[in-house]
Amino acid sequence: MALSYKARRRLSLLALVVGLPAYIVVAVSVVNWAGARWGRLPIWAELGVYVGLGLLWIVPLKPIFTGVGKAAPDEDRQD
16 A cells, blocks of 8 residues: 555654654663663774664655655646
């Protein structure tokens, strides 16, 4: 089932306003928990974990964000 343009815009806004901050909190909490449990990673490894987690959220949400920045496909241009 394909999402309409309007639905993708709303879902992308919801993902950025609610989902992304929640994901950041969860990612930082998991890294801090792992550091407390097994000892803190070296700074270069911790940076790599944060960069990897920062890119990981894009994978499942990519279909929602594709084409959202373009003009609506059903919008008539009157230029």
